[in-house]
Each structure stands twice: as C-alpha cells, then as structure tokens.
Amino acid sequence: xxxxxxxxxxxxxxxxxxxxxxxxxxxxxxxxxxxxxxxxxxxxxxxxxxxxxxxxxxxxxxxxxxxxxxxxxxxxxxxxxxxxxxxxxxxxxxxxxxxxxxxxxxxxxxxxxxxxxxxxxxxxxxxxxxxxxxxxxxxxxxxx
Numbered sequence: 001x002x003x004x005x006x007x008x009x010x011x012x013x014x015x016x017x018x019x020x021x022x023x024x025x026x027x028x029x030x031x032x033x034x035x036x037x038x039x040x041x042x043x044x045x046x047x048x049x050x051x052x053x054x055x056x057x058x059x060x061x062x063x064x065x066x067x068x069x070x071x072x073x074x075x076x077x078x079x080x081x082x083x084x085x086x087x088x089x090x091x092x093x094x095x096x097x098x099x100x101x102x103x104x105x106x107x108x109x110x111x112x113x114x115x116x117x118x119x120x121x122x123x124x125x126x127x128x129x130x131x132x133x134x135x136x137x138x139x140x141x142x143x144x
Contacts, residue, residue, distance in 0.1 A: 026085055026126050026129065028083075028084075028085060028086060028087055028088050028089075028124075028126065029064060029081065029083060029085055029088075029089070029129055030064065030089070032063070032064060032144060033143075033144055034061055034062055034063065034142075034143060034144055035141070035142075035143045036057070036059070036062045036067070036141075036142045036143070037139050037140065037141055037142070038055075038057070038069065038139065038140040038142065039138060039139055040138040040139070040140065041138050047071075048069060048071050048077075048140070049071070049074075050071060050074075051071050051072060051073050051074055052071065052100075053070075053071050054068055054069060054070040054071070054097060054100075054114060055068075055069050056068055056069075056082060056097055057069065057142075058082070058094075062142075063081050063082055063083070063131070063144075064081055064082070064083045064089055065081070065082040065083040065089065065093060065094040065095075066081075066082035066094060067079055067080070067081065067082060067131060067142060068080045068081075068082055068095075068097055068102060068114050068128075069133065069140065069142065070100070070114045070115055072115060075135065077133045077135060077140060078114065078115055078116075078117070078130070078133065079130070079131040079132070079133040079140075079142045080102075080112075080114060080117050080128035080129060080130055080131065081128060081129035081131065082094050082095055082097075082102075083095070083129070084104045084106065084108075084110050085112075085124070085126040085127065085128055085129055086108075086110055086119070086122065086123065086124025086125070086126050087104070087106055087108070087110075087124070090106070092104075092105045092106040092107075093105070093106060095112070097114060100113055100114050100115050101113065101114070101120070102114050102128070104122065108122055108123065109121050109122040109123075110122030110123070110124065112127070112128050114128070117129075117130050131143065131144050132144070
C-alpha cells in the first residue's frame with residue numbers, strides 16, 4: 001500500500017512540474033539567433049565598465065532592432081532586445097533608453113526597466129526579451 005501511495009505522489013509531483021519547452025513565445029518578436037562580443041577595452045564601451053551604466057548596440061544581425069546592455073555590478077550584466085515586446089517590429093518599435101527606463105516610440109505608454117526587463121507601464125504584458133550575457137575578462141559574450 002505504501003508503494004502505491006508513493007507512486008501516486010511522485011506521479012502527481014511530476015505532472016505538476018512545468019518545463020520551458022511548453023512556454024508561450026512572444027508572438028510579436030521573431031525568433032533569431034546571434035552571437036556578439038563586446039570588448040570593454042574599446043572606448044565606445046567605456047561606460048559599461050561602471051555599474052549603473054548602459055549601452056545600446058545597433059548592429060545589423062545583433063538582435064532584432066538592437067540590444068540594450070546594462071552593467072548591474074561589474075560581474076552581472078543584463079542584455080535585452082531593443083524592440084518593444086508588445087508590438088510587432090516596425091519603424092517605431094525600437095525603444096528609447098534613458099537611465100534604467102526604456103520607452104516605446106510608437107505612441108503608446110509602454111515602458112520597461114532595463115535591469116530586470118519588466119514592464120512598468122502600458123499594455124501587452126510581455127517583458128523585454130532577455131538575451132544571455134556572460135563576462136570573460138574584459139569581453140562580454142551576448143547571445144540568443
């Protein structure tokens with residue numbers, strides 16, 4: 001009897017776990033793949049050597065509209081897609097970044113925090129699309 005109870009409990013536990021495989025993708029942003037490195041020794045990225053600073057990278061093939069990179073504490077960096085995640089890509093969908101706030105240019109009130117990617121204002125409910133970023137010496141490796 002104990003074996004049956006254990007098996008039933010384990011089965012229920014396994015069914016209650018979710019995986020990322022079934023998660024809903026954002027229908028507004030196309031799926032892309034890229035790898036990009038940022039050399040912190042280059043003058044254009046000097047601000048990323050200091051916590052609380054960010055850089056916007058707008059290079060063809062890096063993100064959809066570009067990438068926002070934010071230095072959290074010199075060991076932790078965040079990287080997000082520059083596109084507003086709550087509207088399909090268009091001429092106005094690249095966000096404007098000031099401080100830790102990214103705002104839509106499409107006439108809506110969408111605003112996001114570039115540290116966590118969470119939506120602060122507006123409609124839609126999707127957070128910023130997060131990219132992987134890791135620091136290897138003075139090189140940041142950003143990828144999707």
